[in-house]
Amino acid sequence: MILGLLKEQGEEQRVALLPEIVSKLVQAKVEVYVEKDAGASAFQTNEAYENVGASILDRTELLKKAEVFVQIGEPSLELIRQLNDKQVWISQYNPLWNTDLVKAFLANGVTSFSMDSIPRTTRAQSMDVLSSMATVAGYKAVLEAANELPNFFPMFMTAAGTIRPATVLILGAGVAGLQAIAIARKLGAQVEAFDVRAAVKEEVNSLGARFVEVEGAIDDSAAGGYAVEQTDEFKKKQQEAINDHAAKADVVICTAQIPGRKAPLLIPTEAVERMRPGAVIIDLAASTGGNCELTRNNETLIHNEVKIIGQSGYPSLMPIDASKMFGKNVFNFLQLLISEEGDLNLNFEDDIVKGTCITHQSEILNERVKSVVES
Amino acid sequence: MILGLLKEQGEEQRVALLPEIVSKLVQAKVEVYVEKDAGASAFQTNEAYENVGASILDRTELLKKAEVFVQIGEPSLELIRQLNDKQVWISQYNPLWNTDLVKAFLANGVTSFSMDSIPRTTRAQSMDVLSSMATVAGYKAVLEAANELPNFFPMFMTAAGTIRPATVLILGAGVAGLQAIAIARKLGAQVEAFDVRAAVKEEVNSLGARFVEVEGAIDDSAAGGYAVEQTDEFKKKQQEAINDHAAKADVVICTAQIPGRKAPLLIPTEAVERMRPGAVIIDLAASTGGNCELTRNNETLIHNEVKIIGQSGYPSLMPIDASKMFGKNVFNFLQLLISEEGDLNLNFEDDIVKGTCITHQSEILNERVKSVVES
Numbered sequence: 001m002i003l004g005l006l007k008e009q010g011e012e013q014r015v016a017l018l019p020e021i022v023s024k025l026v027q028a029k030v031e032v033y034v035e036k037d038a039g040a041s042a043f044q045t046n047e048a049y050e051n052v053g054a055s056i057l058d059r060t061e062l063l064k065k066a067e068v069f070v071q072i073g074e075p076s077l078e079l080i081r082q083l084n085d086k087q088v089w090i091s092q093y094n095p096l097w098n099t100d101l102v103k104a105f106l107a108n109g110v111t112s113f114s115m116d117s118i119p120r121t122t123r124a125q126s127m128d129v130l131s132s133m134a135t136v137a138g139y140k141a142v143l144e145a146a147n148e149l150p151n152f153f154p155m156f157m158t159a160a161g162t163i164r165p166a167t168v169l170i171l172g173a174g175v176a177g178l179q180a181i182a183i184a185r186k187l188g189a190q191v192e193a194f195d196v197r198a199a200v201k202e203e204v205n206s207l208g209a210r211f212v213e214v215e216g217a218i219d220d221s222a223a224g225g226y227a228v229e230q231t232d233e234f235k236k237k238q239q240e241a242i243n244d245h246a247a248k249a250d251v252v253i254c255t256a257q258i259p260g261r262k263a264p265l266l267i268p269t270e271a272v273e274r275m276r277p278g279a280v281i282i283d284l285a286a287s288t289g290g291n292c293e294l295t296r297n298n299e300t301l302i303h304n305e306v307k308i309i310g311q312s313g314y315p316s317l318m319p320i321d322a323s324k325m326f327g328k329n330v331f332n333f334l335q336l337l338i339s340e341e342g343d344l345n346l347n348f349e350d351d352i353v354k355g356t357c358i359t360h361q362s363e364i365l366n367e368r369v370k371s372v373v374e375s
Numbered sequence: 376m377i378l379g380l381l382k383e384q385g386e387e388q389r390v391a392l393l394p395e396i397v398s399k400l401v402q403a404k405v406e407v408y409v410e411k412d413a414g415a416s417a418f419q420t421n422e423a424y425e426n427v428g429a430s431i432l433d434r435t436e437l438l439k440k441a442e443v444f445v446q447i448g449e450p451s452l453e454l455i456r457q458l459n460d461k462q463v464w465i466s467q468y469n470p471l472w473n474t475d476l477v478k479a480f481l482a483n484g485v486t487s488f489s490m491d492s493i494p495r496t497t498r499a500q501s502m503d504v505l506s507s508m509a510t511v512a513g514y515k516a517v518l519e520a521a522n523e524l525p526n527f528f529p530m531f532m533t534a535a536g537t538i539r540p541a542t543v544l545i546l547g548a549g550v551a552g553l554q555a556i557a558i559a560r561k562l563g564a565q566v567e568a569f570d571v572r573a574a575v576k577e578e579v580n581s582l583g584a585r586f587v588e589v590e591g592a593i594d595d596s597a598a599g600g601y602a603v604e605q606t607d608e609f610k611k612k613q614q615e616a617i618n619d620h621a622a623k624a625d626v627v628i629c630t631a632q633i634p635g636r637k638a639p640l641l642i643p644t645e646a647v648e649r650m651r652p653g654a655v656i657i658d659l660a661a662s663t664g665g666n667c668e669l670t671r672n673n674e675t676l677i678h679n680e681v682k683i684i685g686q687s688g689y690p691s692l693m694p695i696d697a698s699k700m701f702g703k704n705v706f707n708f709l710q711l712l713i714s715e716e717g718d719l720n721l722n723f724e725d726d727i728v729k730g731t732c733i734t735h736q737s738e739i740l741n742e743r744v745k746s747v748v749e750s
Contacts, residue, residue, distance in 0.1 A: 013525075043525060043652040043680060125534040132535055139527065147518045150388075150418060150695040152511075154561075159500040160507055160703040163696055186529075186561050277418035278695055305418060320525035320653055321538055328535040 001337070001344040004066025005034045005049075007059070008073050013041035013319035014326060016070045016091070021327040023052035025334070029342025033057045033065055042319035067344060068337070072326055077104050085109030085361065088337075088344065090330065092116045092129055095358045095369045096260025097288070102373050105359040111346065112359045115330065116259075117366055119355040127333040127352065131175045132325035133315045138179030138255065140314035141282045142168075145251040146187055148307055150278040154188025165190050169249040170209070171242065171266050171291055172256035173200040176284055180253050181207045192245055194266075195256075196230055196238065212245055214238045229258070242266055247274040254283040254291030260372055267292035269303075277305035286310035376712070376719045379441025380409045380424075382434070383448050388416035388694035389701060391445045391466070396702040398427035400709070404717025408432045408440055417694035442719060443712070447701055452479050460484030460736065463712075463719065465705065467491045467504055470733045470744045471635025472663070477748050480734040486721065487734045490705065491634075492741055494730040502708040502727065506550045507700035508690045513554030513630065515689035516657045517543075520626040521562055523682055525653040529563025540565050544624040545584070546617065546641050546666055547631035548575040551659055555628050556582045567620055569641075570631075571605055571613065587620055589613045604633070617641055622649040629658040629666030635747060642667035644678075652680035661685035 003025060005017050015038050017025070022032050032054040036046060046056045057065060063079075068088040075091060080101065083089065089112040095102045105112040115129040125131070145168070146153045155165040168184045170177050173195040181204065184191045191209035193200075201211040216234045230238070246252050246267060252275075257263050263285035272281070272294055283295040290296075294303050295310040302308070315322035336353050339345040348354045348365070357365045364370040378400060380392050390413050392400070397407050407429040411421060421431045432440060438454075443463040450466060455476065458464065464487040470477045480487040490504040500506070521528045524541060531538040543559040545552050548570040556579065559566045566584035568575075576586040591609045605613070621627050621642060627650075632638050638660035647656070647669055658670040665671075669678050670685040677683070690697035711728050714720040723729045723740070732740045739745040 128534070132533060135531065135533070136527075139529075140522070143518060143522045147515070147522050150693055152514065152693070152696045154514075156510065158507060158510070158700070159503070160700055160707065161501075163699065183529075183562070186563070187558070188561070318525055318527070321527045324538065325533070325535055332535065 001342055002031045002033065002065060002067045003334075004057075004062045004069045005032065005038050005054070006062070006069055006071040007035040007038040008041075008071060009076065010073070011313065011316065012073050013316045014072050014323040015039040015042045015044060015319070016072045016323070016330055017327040018042070018320075018323050019044055019048040019052045019054075020324075021331045022049055022054050024331060026053035028335075028338055030334075030338060031342075033062055035059055035062050039323075042323045044323075070330060070334075074098055074101060077101070080104040080108060080110065083108055083110045085111075087111070088346075089113065090115065090333070095366065096372050099373045102358060102364065102369060106362050106364065109362045110359060111357065111361070113333075113356045114358050115333065115356065117356050117358065117369070118329075118333070119352055121351070124352045124355075127329045129326055129329045132329055133322065134175035134255075135179050136318055136322045136325070137284050137314040138176035138253075139183050140318055141176070141253050141255075141284055141311070142180050142183040142187065144309065144311070144314075145253060145280050145282050148280045148309070149250055151250055152188075153184065166250040167192065167248060168251040168253065169194065169212075169242075169245050170253045170255065171195075172254065173197070173204050174255060174257075177253070177255040178203060178207065180255065181209045184251075184253075185209065189251070192249070194242060194245070212241055214241045239266075239268070243268075243271040243274060246271050247276075249275070250279055252279070252281045252292075254281065254285055254295075256291050257285045257288060260368070262289040263291055265289075265291065265293055269293045272306050272308070273304050275304075275306045279306045281306060281308045283308065283310050284312065284314070287312035376717055377406045377408065377440060377442045378709075379432075379437045379444045380407065380413050380429070381437070381444055381446040382410040382413040383416075383446060384451065385448070386688070386691065387448050388691045389447050389698040390414040390417045390419060390694070391447045391698070391705055392702040393417070393695075393698050394419055394423040394427045394429075395699075396706045397424055397429050399706060401428035403710075403713055405709075405713060406717075408437050410434055410437050414698075417698045419698075445705060445709075449473055449476060452476070455479040455483060455485065458483055458485045460486075462486070463721075464488065465490065465708070470741070471747050474748045477733060477739065477744060481737050481739065484737045485734060486732065486736070488708075488731045489733050490708065490731065492731050492733060492744070493704075493708070494727055496726070499727045499730075502704045504701055504704045507704055508697065509550035509630075510554050511693055511697045511700070512659050512689040513551035513628075514558050515693055516551070516628050516630075516659055516686070517555050517558040517562065519684065519686070519689075520628060520655050520657050523655045523684070524625055526625060527563075528559065541625040542567065542623060543626040543628065544569065544587075544620050545628045545630065546570075547629065548572070548579050549630060549632075552628070552630040553578060553582065555630065556584045559626075559628075560584065564626070567624070569617060569620070587616055589616045614641075614643070618643075618646040618649060621646050622651075624650070625654055627654070627656045627667075629656065629660055629670075631666050632660045632663060635743070637664040638666055640664075640666065640668055644668045647681050647683070648679050650679075650681045654681045656681060656683045658683065658685050659687065659689070662687035
């Protein structure tokens with residue numbers, strides 16, 4: 001296999017593979033080419049890649065040379081047009097949302113894998129970039145909230161009196177939400193968590209947070225760990241509960257997302273207007289519309305003295321460890337595609353390979369993506 | 376007593392007294408006037424002050440009306456020139472450093488107190504703004520470092536492998552340093568601390584940090600909790616130890632300060648150049664020159680891929696709780712100046728009143744300030 005590691009575009013600071021992972025690929029007989037300065041924003045030099053056996057190329061050469069391309073972010077349409085049906089693309093390109101990219105891959109017959117479509121099975125856990133990046137996002141969201149809040153997170157009892165602990169409300173108790181609970185608790189905040197999936201209550205409690213309960217939810221135990229859409233009546237009760245808890249919170253961290261759909265609206269403008277001056281909302285669902293009505297993706301704004309941070313790119317802001325985790329996930333996945341001789345081996349009998357493959361020889365293999373693109 | 380609460384100047388976001396403290400002063404029969412929008416940056420409205428019995432005035436009226444002025448930051452020379460010998464000034468104006476302000480107060484015969492000169496006695500602990508603001512600074516320094524670092528602070532053991540914990544080196548184990556140790560430990564970092572005062576070792580260890588020992592220090596147990604200057608030989612050994620530990624650290628937090636003097640240089644340029652790319656230095660001593668040779672006050676710069684943050688204004692960045700603590704300290708101090716009838720009562724028999732008073736009737740009362748100004 002001839003693997004090409006691409007430099008990310010735009011503001012992205014991560015790199016899909018750190019030199020330590022490239023070293024393992026070289027040992028597995030993969031020929032690795034790295035785009036010049038691919039690791040620079042993640043503090044990895046070209047020399048570090050060369051030292052583990054990779055060669056540095058510029059972009060044009062790399063696109064001609066490699067058969068398997070790895071990057072983190074979405075490719076541009078222009079980039080996809082330069083690929084052909086002998087080449088394989090691997091990145092996290094959100095095909096349920098970016099159907100134009102799916103169509104571009106189809107048009108050129110490119111075999112494309114999207115790391116966000118890794119099946120949520122036990123065997124695939126070590127490849128689950130959504131989980132590992134959500135861990136980073138949950139951690140960073142709490143740090144940013146604590147850094148922005150005009151108050152302490154922990155309680156302080158000092159000679160000059162007592163400072164009360166901050167109250168943090170976390171919406172959505174998936175991987176990011178649970179990580180956020182854990183870190184906010186470590187920093188001494190009082191934490192409340194809300195999730196439409198009643199099944200997560202125990203996990204929330206075990207992390208030291210209080211679970212905000214709203215009765216009447218649709219059972220979701222068969223949804224593979226994702227949230228499902230709820231009834232209107234339930235949503236209304238849910239909304240009132242969230243508004244009441246948000247009004248008392250110092251920080252709200254929004255993490256609720258539904259794959260391939262707009263994020264659920266959980267904090268309407270009137271809820272923001274009931275919050276106290278100086279409060280902070282971090283909206284991790286910003287890229288799919290946000291859980292807060294006022295959120296704008298990758299912008300920070302202030303409404304009624306409440307700061308609303310629409311940050312969907314936290315992993316990019318912690319580039320070394322986020323790259324390390326992403327790369328480890330990709331490496332574990334790549335092992336399914338590399339033969340003992342180091343050659344490319346597309347085995348669609350493997351449920352992980354099949355589930356992660358979006359396009360192959362001008363067909364859409366992934367059923368969910370297929371139904372979205374064809375509808 | 377007619378008390379005037381001034382609006383801070385420049386970037387300062389705190390306010391010396393929150394409405395909850397003004398309420399207590401009003402109950403103690405003090406007449407309180409608040410400069411318009413004094414609390415705005417700390418999320419306190421004019422109405423909130425009026426609701427507890429204060430009146431809002433503009434600056435010109437306030438300067439004429441009040442006999443005791445309270446603010447946090449240093450006054451401008453222009454402001455001091457508008458005061459007279461019937462008026463009392465209370466703020467944290469660092470007279471050991473700002474001798475021009477001392478001279479201006481003397482010239483107009485103003486009675487001035489500087490809250491950073493509160494004696495470090497048990498009775499005065501509840502008035503110690505240096506300690507309470509150092510608590511804020513130590514806390515914020517760790518949050519900012521964690522937020523800037525391209526790595527996690529905590530260790531993670533995930534399906535995709537293990538992330539090692541960050542190593543944080545804290546220079547100076549005073550109030551800020553100890554607070555920084557506590558928060559960095561809570562966030563799961565491995566923490567090392569260095570202080571020339573061997574006496575703090577036990578406290579450092581009890582917080583879960585490793586004490587970096589250098590032998591041959593001058594005994595400082597009689598220095599009232601401050602560090603003393605050390606010999607050249609000791610400084611050289613100390614320097615080597617710090618350089619070695621900094622080279623392995625992900626984060627260095629500098630907190631070493633000597634009152635009225637330039638901060639000790641602990642991280643020379645060559646130590647920065649041995650640090651790893653992506654490492655972060657937070658220098659809390661920035662306003663007095665910094666512990667790091669490259670620090671610039673209130674600037675962030677990058678040298679050899681190491682980020683150096685010269686932030687001496689962290690309390691201003693957490694304005695509600697920092698104002699709450701500062702105000703509680705000032706309130707406890709003011710109680711020594713208010714008679715039962717609510718009148719101003721300057722009792723220089725009280726060691727705290729005497730020790731905190733810098734100028735009175737064109738004389739310098741504070742001995743340390745006197746020796747600095749007259750030398």
